[in-house]
Amino acid sequence: MSELTIERSFPHPPEHVFAFVTEPANLVKWWGPEGTSLREHALDLSRPGPWSSTLVNAEGGLHKMSGEVVAVDAPRSVEFTWGWHDDEDARGHESRVRFEVHPEGVDGSLFRLIHTGLPSDEIAENHVRGWTSALVSLERLLN
Amino acid sequence: MSYLPTTFAALGDATRFAIVERLLKDGELAAGELRTVGRLSAPAMSRHLKVLHEAGIVERRVDKQRRLYSVRPEAVRAIGAWTLSHRDFWQGSLERLGAAMGRESGKT
Numbered sequence: 328m329s330e331l332t333i334e335r336s337f338p339h340p341p342e343h344v345f346a347f348v349t350e351p352a353n354l355v356k357w358w359g360p361e362g363t364s365l366r367e368h369a370l371d372l373s374r375p376g377p378w379s380s381t382l383v384n385a386e387g388g389l390h391k392m393s394g395e396v397v398a399v400d401a402p403r404s405v406e407f408t409w410g411w412h413d414d415e416d417a418r419g420h421e422s423r424v425r426f427e428v429h430p431e432g433v434d435g436s437l438f439r440l441i442h443t444g445l446p447s448d449e450i451a452e453n454h455v456r457g458w459t460s461a462l463v464s465l466e467r468l469l470n
Numbered sequence: 471m472s473y474l475p476t477t478f479a480a481l482g483d484a485t486r487f488a489i490v491e492r493l494l495k496d497g498e499l500a501a502g503e504l505r506t507v508g509r510l511s512a513p514a515m516s517r518h519l520k521v522l523h524e525a526g527i528v529e530r531r532v533d534k535q536r537r538l539y540s541v542r543p544e545a546v547r548a549i550g551a552w553t554l555s556h557r558d559f560w561q562g563s564l565e566r567l568g569a570a571m572g573r574e575s576g577k578t
Contacts, residue, residue, distance in 0.1 A: 333560055339571055347571050356570040360562020414544070422556075440564070442556055 331442040336435060341428045344436040345402035348426050349373040358382075363390070372396050372405050372426075393418065402428055409442070420446050477545060480525035485510070486518050490527060490541060498540040 337344050347353040354370040359382040366389075368380040379393035394408035406425045410418045422444040431437040481487050485508045492507050493499060505515050519539060522528040527545045530537050 331557055331560070333557075333564060335564055335568065337568060337571060343571065347567060353570070357563055357566035359566075360558060361566065363562075414548075438564075440560055442560065445556060 328443070329445045331440075331445060333440045335438045336431060337438060338435050340434045341430050341436045342402045344438055345405075345428045348428070348438070349399070349401070349405055372399075372407060373401070374399060378407065391416070394421070394424075404428070422446075474548060476525045477527060477549065480521050480527055483518070483521075486522055489518060489522065493528065493539060493541045494546075498538045500536045500538055502536075504539065 339347075347357075349372040351371045351373075354372065355365055355368070358368070358370060358380060359365055362385050363382040366381040366383055370378055370380055372378060375396050375398070377393065377395050379391070382390040384390065391412040392409060393412065394410060396405065396407040398404070398406040404425060404427045406423065408421055409424050410421045412418050422442060425441045425443070427439040427441070429437040429439070481490065488507045489504055492504060501512070501515055501519060504519075505512065510518070519528065519530070523530060523539075525545075526542060528539050529542050530539045532538075
């Protein structure tokens with residue numbers, strides 16, 4: 328198992344940041360990297376309960392993921408489970424995500440994302456990264 | 471998705487990678503037509519094709535005396551889905567989060 332931590336400082340108070348990373352109307356503004364678009368979704372991380380989302384990338388590939396919000400401590404932290412779905416909609420390996428919002432300076436926040444329980448294969452990700460461009464061209468050739 | 475390590479292991483050989491590229495470009499080919507890829511002997515080619523077949527990357531069908539090989543679209547799709555890693559997902563998303571919050575607070 329491996330884990331991933333990403334931190335970002337934002338010039339906004341914790342309440343504002345927390346609202347942006349948990350409320351449905353705000354989540355849809357940023358959920359998914361540039362170049363993807365959000366399809367069906369039930370994105371509400373502000374209360375315990377299920378969530379799900381489907382992203383489509385520029386090549387039309389679908390990425391579906393879902394989970395369950397397990398703990399909310401506004402405006403400090405939220406924790407939810409996470410799993411990708413495969414082509415047959417079978418939900419794969421489950422991992423866990425925690426968002427933390429800490430006050431920083433005057434009216435600023437430190438946002439910390441901790442994704443734990445990731446499959447160990449992803450540790451090798453950097454070694455395999457060189458594959459990506461080759462594989463993208465493979466995929467282009469196929470389509 | 472679970473067989474991706476096998477997929478990468480099979481593609482981690484320059485000759486097999488070239489075979490797959492050729493099949494992607496030309497569609498279905500007989501083993502004999504593929505041998506120009508690496509100037510391979512027939513037994514060597516059949517060994518490479520066996521590895522690719524067992525890894526689920528290529529499929530084969532028999533047409534009269536010939537064995538025809540092609541790339542399984544599912545294999546390429548699985549690779550495409552995998553390339554969106556968790557790190558890529560979050561880093562890409564958080565860039566947009568920063569931008570979205572900036573826009574919001576700019577409003578009065």
